[in-house]
Amino acid sequence: MKVKSVKKLLKVWTNPRHNYICKGITRNKVNTVSSKFRNTQAWRNKRKSAHIRDKGLCQLCIRNLYNTYTRAYDNKLIEVHHIEPIVEAYELRLDEGNLIFLCAYHHKRADRGEIPRAVLKDMIKD
Numbered sequence: 001m002k003v004k005s006v007k008k009l010l011k012v013w014t015n016p017r018h019n020y021i022c023k024g025i026t027r028n029k030v031n032t033v034s035s036k037f038r039n040t041q042a043w044r045n046k047r048k049s050a051h052i053r054d055k056g057l058c059q060l061c062i063r064n065l066y067n068t069y070t071r072a073y074d075n076k077l078i079e080v081h082h083i084e085p086i087v088e089a090y091e092l093r094l095d096e097g098n099l100i101f102l103c104a105y106h107h108k109r110a111d112r113g114e115i116p117r118a119v120l121k122d123m124i125k126d
Contacts, residue, residue, distance in 0.1 A: 034086040037093060047080050050099040058103035059123050066106060066115055077104035081111075083120045097124050 037043055056078055061068045081102045084092050092098040100120050102110060109115050 033090065037086060042094060046094045046096070046099065050080055050096065050101060053096070054101035057101060058106055059100050059120075060106045060115070061103055063123070065119075066109060068106075078102070079104060079107045081107050081120070083110075083117050083124075097121070100124055 058078060060066050078101055081100050082093065083098050083100060086093050089098070100123060106115065110120065
């Protein structure tokens with residue numbers, strides 16, 4: 001099938017007479033308390049203040065901790081990590097001492113428990 005424009009392609013994908021399936025990226029997001037919280041203005045403001053405090057840098061990478069020296073630093077994949085997860089300590093979700101900026105690599109390791117929470121909390125105190 002040859003399609004000359006995106007509009008025609010979208011019509012084909014949405015036309016029930018055709019058996020075409022859109023191969024676009026879709027996520028099955030579950031509406032949890034955590035996901036609803038992440039859409040609030042309070043969270044956006046707190047994330048911004050943590051970004052300013054940590055200067056938008058992974059706090060483990062700039063200290064060369066937890067296998068940082070073997071990988072190239074990528075400041076495009078920086079995420080806010082809740083040291084105490086929202087599901088475990090909902091009351092700490094906006095606490096400045098519970099938030100730290102980490103790259104995607106370190107964030108995954110922290111979520112898996114490979115980086116102790118005590119280490120992350122000590123970094124916030126410094």
